[in-house]
Amino acid sequence: MNPGIEYNRRLEEIPVYPVASTYAFDGELVKLASNETPYPPHPQVLEAMEAQLRTLNRYPDPDKSLLRKRIAERTGVPAANVTVGNGSCEILLALADAMLEPGAELVYAWPSFSIYPHVAAMSGARPITVPLNDAGEHDLEAMASEVTAATRLVIVCNANNPSATALPPSTIDAWLAELPRHVAVILDEAYVEFSTLQDPDDSLDLLGRHPNLVVLRTFSKVYGLCGLRVGYALGSESFRLAVDRVRQPFSVNALAQVAAVEALGHQDEVERRVERNAIERAHLESALDECGLATTDSQANFSWVLLGDRDEDEVIEGLARQGVIVRAGKALGEEGRMRVTYGTRPENDRFLAALDEVL
Numbered sequence: 431m432n433p434g435i436e437y438n439r440r441l442e443e444i445p446v447y448p449v450a451s452t453y454a455f456d457g458e459l460v461k462l463a464s465n466e467t468p469y470p471p472h473p474q475v476l477e478a479m480e481a482q483l484r485t486l487n488r489y490p491d492p493d494k495s496l497l498r499k500r501i502a503e504r505t506g507v508p509a510a511n512v513t514v515g516n517g518s519c520e521i522l523l524a525l526a527d528a529m530l531e532p533g534a535e536l537v538y539a540w541p542s543f544s545i546y547p548h549v550a551a552m553s554g555a556r557p558i559t560v561p562l563n564d565a566g567e568h569d570l571e572a573m574a575s576e577v578t579a580a581t582r583l584v585i586v587c588n589a590n591n592p593s594a595t596a597l598p599p600s601t602i603d604a605w606l607a608e609l610p611r612h613v614a615v616i617l618d619e620a621y622v623e624f625s626t627l628q629d630p631d632d633s634l635d636l637l638g639r640h641p642n643l644v645v646l647r648t649f650s651k652v653y654g655l656c657g658l659r660v661g662y663a664l665g666s667e668s669f670r671l672a673v674d675r676v677r678q679p680f681s682v683n684a685l686a687q688v689a690a691v692e693a694l695g696h697q698d699e700v701e702r703r704v705e706r707n708a709i710e711r712a713h714l715e716s717a718l719d720e721c722g723l724a725t726t727d728s729q730a731n732f733s734w735v736l737l738g739d740r741d742e743d744e745v746i747e748g749l750a751r752q753g754v755i756v757r758a759g760k761a762l763g764e765e766g767r768m769r770v771t772y773g774t775r776p777e778n779d780r781f782l783a784a785l786d787e788v789l
């Protein structure tokens with residue numbers, strides 16, 4: 431850095447976002463490190479984007495009106511209460527400005543999604559992290575016991591990234607009922623469509639009972655649009671207005687808006703992907719089990735694999751040498767693990783063959 435220039439002192443507190451390591455490999459890489467979907471966007475989504483290309487001389491709709499309307503129709507939440515962001519990460523990061531400040535507290539489980547520490551660090555609020563229980567689940571009671579008069583926000587990641595576990599909406603409902611109403615709760619449901627515990631609509635019922643609740647979702651996972659960056663939050667109108675005030679008006683680009691609108695119209699494709707995910711989950715986990723590697727109960731599109739007495743670096747690097755990229759547990763807050771995203775069947779089989787070689 432140029433020593434003559436001064437930067438915000440808070441910068442030193444902000445972690446660098448962990449990107450997957452790159453490895454030299456002479457062949458096609460199998461990328462199972464970022465919880466992406468392995469399937470390309472629906473052909474009609476591509477067509478909608480192509481048609482939009484000719485209007486890129488215009489700014490995108492700052493209100494995201496059509497997309498908010500379609501999300502409202504799909505979820506039953508009024509469009510006024512739908513916030514759309516440049517990925518759900520943008521909405522999370524906006525909370526640093528919109529809800530937090532030095533002196534405030536933010537509670538979340540750990541290990542959990544790597545953006546949450548950024549939210550605390552960017553705002554200067556105090557992060558309170560609560561360890562997951564032995565099953566890799568949120569310990570909701572312990573989280574509630576950390577709530578004080580200074581707590582502004584509690585984040586529950588359901589299913590949790592990286593431990594893949596989820597709690598049923600009824601458990602979260604009962605917990606919310608006991609929580610003080612001055613605390614906003616973000617229920618981060620990036621993977622909800624993959625859950626076998628619930629229908630995605632089940633948690634939306636909680637919104638009517640808990641005005642302090644915000645449900646966060648994304649087009650990055652089951653809809654397969656992470657390269658475009660679109661996510662959304664379902665909560666109150668005041669939440670949307672607060673988030674809109676702290677970010678630039680055109681943050682969700684025109685291609686992303688039309689693609690998300692079109693993708694919502696293809697629920698048959700969503701169902702197909704959810705089914706495929708369940709099949710690949712069962713295939714991968716039974717093979718891991720045969721290798722003597724335990725996993726947590728995955729409700730997502732990835733497994734959290736316990737490596738036991740095997741050396742984590744050796745496993746991760748051994749896989750990478752064979753062109754298979756997974757995420758190391760220690761990069762995600764817990765050593766002796768790896769997080770593996772489900773790919774296509776051939777990709778998963780390459781992972782299993784490479785693992786067999788390493789073990």
Ligand SMILES: Cc1ncc(COP(=O)(O)O)c(C=O)c1O
Nearest residue numbers: 517518519543591620648650661
């Ligand atoms: C728990 C969780 N929330 C949110 C996101 C980010 O989603 P987006 O691509 O919408 O910013 C991810 C992405 O990995 C995630 O794991």
